[in-house]
Amino acid sequence: MRRFSNKGLASILLVLLITLFAVVATADQVATGTKGMVATAHELASQAGAEILAAGGNAVDAAVAAAFAITVVEPNASSLGGEGYMVLSLADGRDLAIDYRSWAPGHVNINTDRSPTTGPESTCIPGVVAGLCLALQEYGTMSLSEVLTPAIRLAEEGFPLDEVLADRLSDLYGYTDAGTDPVVGPIYFPDGLIPEPGSLVVNKDLAHALKLIAEQGAYAFYRGEIAAAIVEAMDGFYTSADLQRYQAVVRDALVSEYREHTVIGTPPIVAGIVVAEALNILDNFDLSVFTGWDDPGAIHIISQALLLASADRMPYIGDPDFYDVPLEGLLSEEYASARAGLIDLEHAIFPTNSAPVGNPELVHLLIGAAAAEESPSTTQISVLDADGNAVSITQTISSFWGSRDMIPGYGFFMNNELHNLNAYNPDNPNDVNVIGPYKRPRTVIAPTIVRDTLGDVFLVVGSPGAGRIPSSVVEAIVNVIDFGMTLEEAIKAPKFCSRVAYKELRMESGYSAETLAALEALGHKVKATYGELDLYFGGFNAIIVEDGLMIGVGSFRRSGGAAGP
Amino acid sequence: MRRRSLFILIACLILTALLTLPTLAQETEEEEPAVIAFEQPVLITSIGQSAGAAQAKILAMRAGLDFVYEQRASLDDLEGMKALIVVMGASGKGLGAAGVDIDAEIEWATELFDRVRELEIVIIAMHIEGSSRRGPMSDQINTTFAPRADYLIIKGAATEEEAANIDEAANGNIDGLFTTIAAENEIPIAFVAKTLDVVVVLEDLFPAKEEG
Numbered sequence: 001m002r003r004f005s006n007k008g009l010a011s012i013l014l015v016l017l018i019t020l021f022a023v024v025a026t027a028d029q030v031a032t033g034t035k036g037m038v039a040t041a042h043e044l045a046s047q048a049g050a051e052i053l054a055a056g057g058n059a060v061d062a063a064v065a066a067a068f069a070i071t072v073v074e075p076n077a078s079s080l081g082g083e084g085y086m087v088l089s090l091a092d093g094r095d096l097a098i099d100y101r102s103w104a105p106g107h108v109n110i111n112t113d114r115s116p117t118t119g120p121e122s123t124c125i126p127g128v129v130a131g132l133c134l135a136l137q138e139y140g141t142m143s144l145s146e147v148l149t150p151a152i153r154l155a156e157e158g159f160p161l162d163e164v165l166a167d168r169l170s171d172l173y174g175y176t177d178a179g180t181d182p183v184v185g186p187i188y189f190p191d192g193l194i195p196e197p198g199s200l201v202v203n204k205d206l207a208h209a210l211k212l213i214a215e216q217g218a219y220a221f222y223r224g225e226i227a228a229a230i231v232e233a234m235d236g237f238y239t240s241a242d243l244q245r246y247q248a249v250v251r252d253a254l255v256s257e258y259r260e261h262t263v264i265g266t267p268p269i270v271a272g273i274v275v276a277e278a279l280n281i282l283d284n285f286d287l288s289v290f291t292g293w294d295d296p297g298a299i300h301i302i303s304q305a306l307l308l309a310s311a312d313r314m315p316y317i318g319d320p321d322f323y324d325v326p327l328e329g330l331l332s333e334e335y336a337s338a339r340a341g342l343i344d345l346e347h348a349i350f351p352t353n354s355a356p357v358g359n360p361e362l363v364h365l366l367i368g369a370a371a372a373e374e375s376p377s378t379t380q381i382s383v384l385d386a387d388g389n390a391v392s393i394t395q396t397i398s399s400f401w402g403s404r405d406m407i408p409g410y411g412f413f414m415n416n417e418l419h420n421l422n423a424y425n426p427d428n429p430n431d432v433n434v435i436g437p438y439k440r441p442r443t444v445i446a447p448t449i450v451r452d453t454l455g456d457v458f459l460v461v462g463s464p465g466a467g468r469i470p471s472s473v474v475e476a477i478v479n480v481i482d483f484g485m486t487l488e489e490a491i492k493a494p495k496f497c498s499r500v501a502y503k504e505l506r507m508e509s510g511y512s513a514e515t516l517a518a519l520e521a522l523g524h525k526v527k528a529t530y531g532e533l534d535l536y537f538g539g540f541n542a543i544i545v546e547d548g549l550m551i552g553v554g555s556f557r558r559s560g561g562a563a564g565p
Numbered sequence: 566m567r568r569r570s571l572f573i574l575i576a577c578l579i580l581t582a583l584l585t586l587p588t589l590a591q592e593t594e595e596e597e598p599a600v601i602a603f604e605q606p607v608l609i610t611s612i613g614q615s616a617g618a619a620q621a622k623i624l625a626m627r628a629g630l631d632f633v634y635e636q637r638a639s640l641d642d643l644e645g646m647k648a649l650i651v652v653m654g655a656s657g658k659g660l661g662a663a664g665v666d667i668d669a670e671i672e673w674a675t676e677l678f679d680r681v682r683e684l685e686i687v688i689i690a691m692h693i694e695g696s697s698r699r700g701p702m703s704d705q706i707n708t709t710f711a712p713r714a715d716y717l718i719i720k721g722a723a724t725e726e727e728a729a730n731i732d733e734a735a736n737g738n739i740d741g742l743f744t745t746i747a748a749e750n751e752i753p754i755a756f757v758a759k760t761l762d763v764v765v766v767l768e769d770l771f772p773a774k775e776e777g
Contacts, residue, residue: 163734167697174616174659179623192623193760194616194694197734 029554030488033564036385037552038066039541041077041464043561044159045069046554048150049383052142054565060088060139061147063383063391064132068151070379071128071412072206073159076168076400077379077464080209080221081230081407081414083127084395085266086135087253089449089457091388095255095264096139097272100131100248101440102417105238110424114435118175120237122403122416124441128395129213129221131248135391138250145214152214155207155411158200164559166197172401183408205411222246226410233407234414245438251320256331258283259481261458262451268317268325270394271444274470277309278302279477280336281343287482293475293493294511296518297345302478303498303505303524304343306471310499318432319440348523377401378445378464380541384550390457390543392447394464417441444469450477458545459487463555465538468506471497472538480544487544487553495537506530508537533557601716601753603687603770604647605631610638612674613667613706614659617652617694620760625650628767637663637673640680648771649681651714652691653706654698667702671709678713689770690714692743693760695721695735704742711746717754718766719743731758 031037031046036059038049049066057065063086070078078084083102089095102124108114116122136144161169169188178184179192187203189195212220220226222243231240254265256276263279265272282305290298316325329335342349378396396415397403403416420441422433433442446469447462459480463472472495479490494510504527505519511528519526530536539555541562554560607630611618614637622634632650635642643649651674660670681688690711692698699707711717721738722728728736738744738756747754755766 163697166734170616170694170697171656171658173619174614174656175662177619179619191761192627193620196759197695197732 028563029556029561031552031562031564033550033552034386034548035565036062037383037543037550037562037564038062039382039460039543039552039554039560039562040066040070041379041539041541041555041558041560042070042073043554043563044073044154045381046552046561046563048154049381050563050565051150052147053385055146057142057147058140058387059383059385059389059391060135061142062385063381063393064136064140065147065150066381066383067128067132067393067395068148068210069154070381070395072151072154072203074165074379075203075413076165076172077377077397078128078395079126079397079402079415080128080206080213080410080412081123081126081402082395082397083124083415083417084131084393085270085445085447086131087264087266087272087392087447087449088135088139089253089264089390089451090139095253095449097251097253097266098131098135098248099251099267099440100127100134101269101443102127102415103246103438103440104418104421104435106242106245106437107239108418108435108437110435112435114418114421114423117399117416117419118404120234120403120405120414122418123234123237123405123414124417125238125242125246126415127246127248130218130246133213133218134248134250144217148210148214152207152210155203155210158202161195161197161199161201162559163197165201166194168400170194172404175401176404183406187406187411203411205409207411209410209412226407229407229410230414233405254327254331256280258450258477260453261481262455263477264449264451266446266448267320268327269319269440269442271313271446271470272448273317273325273327273330274306274309274313274444275446275448275473277312277330277336277339278305278470278474280331280333281305281308281340282474282478284337284340287478292483292485293479294515296515296522298478299496299515299519300348300522300524301343301345302475303496304348305340306474306498307500308339308342310470310501314433314500315430316432317442319442322436322439323432346522348519378466378469380447380462380464380539380555382460382462382541382543382552384457384460384543384545388457390449390460392449392460392462394445394447394462394469396443396445396464417443446470446473448473448477456545459542461540461542463538463540465536467499467501468495468497468537471495471499472540476540476542487542487551491540491542491553492533492556494532497537508532508534601770602772603689603716605771606646607632607648607650607771608638608642608646609634609650609652610642610677611636611659612651612653612710613655613670613698613703614663614665615652615654615656615694615698615703616659617654617691617698620693621650621652621691621763624760624763624767627761627764628771629773630767630771638677640677643677643680643684643686646684646686648687648689649677650689650691651710652693653703653710654692654694655700655702655706657702667705671705674706674710678710687715688713689716689718691718691763692737693718693720693757693763695737696733696739699737699739699742707742708746711743712750712752714752716770717743717747717752718757718763719754720757720760720763722758723756727756735759
């Protein structure tokens with residue numbers, strides 16, 4: 001007779017406990033609590049994280065559970081075949097980041113065509129499984145099988161199709177012959193048609209993959225049977241060695257100050273540096289003198305700071321495993337002060353994509369090739385536990401549905417990240433984002449955590465939205481800290497985007513006509529053709545702490561949800 | 566006196582009319598509905614480049630139709646066709662993929678409809694993607710082409726009572742637009758609650774050819 005060890009028995013009890021809490025946790029677009037909070041792009045993923053918190057897990061356990069669950073319920077934006085970046089602010093004072101960005105396959109070189117956006121030739125080596133396993137192993141308290149319980153349940157038993165996913169499935173259906181595709185069809189289009197809202201989405205293939213990961217860890221994905229299936233499906237674009245070589249990396253978080261708050265963000269190769277530099281520049285101005293988010297004076301200064309910060313991204317920010325990034329210079333007060341000195345309060349001196357690149361180390365680099373543009377198809381997960389551990393994750397497969405290749409038998413899509421690397425340009429030999437083997441493509445994700453003046457976690461924030469991410473994150477932080485808005489107000493307030501890749505100041509609907517006119521009078525070329533709460537400007541899933549109360553907010557621009565234990 | 570007689574005569578006529586009309590109406594209601602049957606082969610295409618036409622292809626297969634599917638048909642594709650099924654619904658991504666904008670799409674579809682009329686081919690216009698294809702661009706298509714169809718198939722609720730029993734996202738007739746278009750233009754209309762229900766409507770509209 002087989003005997004259970006104490007550890008095994010405890011594990012089984014914990015899984016039973018998690019199953020019990022599945023009934024308890026519910027999610028809303030705005031939720032409050034004191035025992036922890038999870039905010040994601042889907043209420044069921046938030047509930048998954050809340051279940052884990054309720055069962056005694058910490059923020060890392062809950063974040064990993066939510067991150068796996070979101071691959072089930074938001075498969076268009078997140079996948080085991082994707083990548084991400086995690087920022088952690090732990091109660092013991094450590095601020096860390098886990099880089100699980102994808103890598104270009106080993107065979108690529110400067111002659112490789114990086115332009116395909118679909119099919120195996122568009123993919124990079126995925127990092128989600130390695131990153132989440134590493135986070136759990138290093139900073140979690142639960143086992144993989146425990147935190148994977150909610151995701152496996154959702155994949156196996158199904159979940160009701162909401163309107164947002166139905167729309168995305170409609171896109172997928174239109175892109176391909178998915179209705180009759182023998183791999184995708186039976187999972188997402190069981191009648192050969194786009195399923196009706198409310199019908200159950202069941203993905204037993206993905207449940208199988210998640211169970212393998214629960215049993216074998218990252219081995220199953222990078223060396224085991226899932227790896228074999230990926231290599232076969234990628235038709236030679238990957239080798240087994242590529243997958244075996246992949247590693248997620250723990251890095252120092254990018255730590256900066258803003259109005260005596262501590263901002264903890266992502267180090268290169270993503271956009272934490274743009275958020276930090278823009279806030280550093282804004283620290284030279286008193287924004288509290290303005291009336292708020294609709295004040296053209298404030299918009300003018302913030303937009304110019306964002307433009308200057310984004311100008312430094314292309315020439316300096318490359319894969320840190322391949323290039324030295326002048327972080328010290330870019331983040332110094334002196335540099336921010338010099339950049340702030342370029343802003344003319346009476347005139348938009350950089351109304352188009354002509355903002356000058358700065359020189360943080362007295363070196364001069366030409367502006368990079370046109371930046372590769374990540375699609376808005378990412379997802380944000382924010383988690384805070386009762387002990388003060390906080391996790392902010394942005395996860396992506398680049399475009400919605402990534403490369404559109406589903407791995408047969410395992411129910412997940414591969415990313416299409418390769419196009420985020422630049423083609424080789426002989427006129428720009430210093431391009432730090434040029435395509436190369438095992439390089440991480442440069443993108444603009446920016447999961448962020450803010451600690452207050454006492455050092456306690458105050459805000460966990462981040463957003464999808466491609467090139468709009470740094471702008472939207474900076475504006476949300478400014479709305480809360482400078483304008484004293486609640487998190488809900490700060491997120492709902494219209495957003496604008498200013499960056500060198502755009503030729504105009506792009507503005508969401510909701511700004512007053514007077515504000516738009518005043519900005520134009522300052523010399524801004526305004527493009528205000530977007531809708532209200534337009535998902536083009538992102539989809540925040542965020543948490544704030546006010547007098548000990550945790551307030552979670554699921555995206556208003558998408559259909560997010562927040563939940564606490 | 567003559568005036569009084571005339572008044573009585575008119576009153577009698579009105580009374581007779583009032584008593585007779587309901588009977589006539591009842592007789593009309595009791596009449597067998599006219600059987601509508603269209604001929605095959607059928608060309609299936611999209612106006613607006615959403616995923617609806619690709620779904621119509623699957624529905625036509627299920628209904629056993631003799632059809633050709635072209636996501637963006639050309640005038641040449643009409644050759645030999647007896648019926649045209651257009652699936653209305655604008656998709657920004659779909660239009661982008663086709664390299665056209667909404668104005669170009671409407672111009673092209675107008676040309677297609679004009680040619681169809683010359684060829685005396687019947688047009689069945691479908692709207693089967695619910696409220697998500699009722700935005701401004703989609704409605705430009707719906708209001709331009711639905712009135713020109715010979716038959717409408719709409720996923721949604723025919724009445725407010727029915728609307729209470731249907732998911733809002735699945736209701737393409739949420740504001741009664743298609744009910745109004747059908748009434749104003751005297752176009753027969755069929756409502757379905759689920760996309761798959763279109764198969765039955767198509768089977769009725771395109772009866773199988775008798776063997777031998």
